[in-house]
Amino acid sequence: MTEEADRAVDPSTPDVALEATAGPEDDVVRVGYTNAAVELLRELWHRHGALMFHQSGGCCEGSAPMCFPVGEFRTGDSDVLLGTAVLTAADGSDLGPLELYISREQFQAWKHTRLIIDAVPGRGSGFSLEAPTGHRFLTRSTLCTV
Secondary structure: OOHHHHHHOOOOOOOOOOEOOOOOOOOOOOOOHHHOOOOHHHHHHHHHHOOOEEOOOOOHOOEEEEEEEEEOOOOOOOOEEEEEEEOOOOOEEEEEEEEEEHHHHHHHOOOOEEEEEEEEOOOOOOOOOOOHHHHEEEEEOOOOOO
16 A cells, blocks of 8 residues: 555554565565654664564563564564665665564464554653663554555
8 A cells, every 4th residue: 555545544644754675475565664763763773783673462562563683582483574674874874674573473463454663752661672762662553455
């Protein structure tokens, strides 16, 4: 679904500043990042190095997108790579790939959605890198045509 179509369905859908390419198990672009998320990611990248996301499926963190340094959260056969975006610095230079994973079981429940990662004021989860920044990542979802 295009960005314009997303807003036609839900006018509260935030503008996407960074698009991820589709993951290897899918040909649908399912992940985007808002300007606020990109700015927070740049800050975290400069502090912690290369980053990745895992979309939490519940438990103690609710359904928050969890941001980790690459390699700190181990993914495996029970996870699906939803998409990879190339994060850039403010000057336009490439920082590196930013992958977003979701559990295979959760993907089955959410396979008809597009995930937009946003950043909003508030306390982040205890396990995600943004927790001490005064902001938290938030997943906004819209239905997509598949």
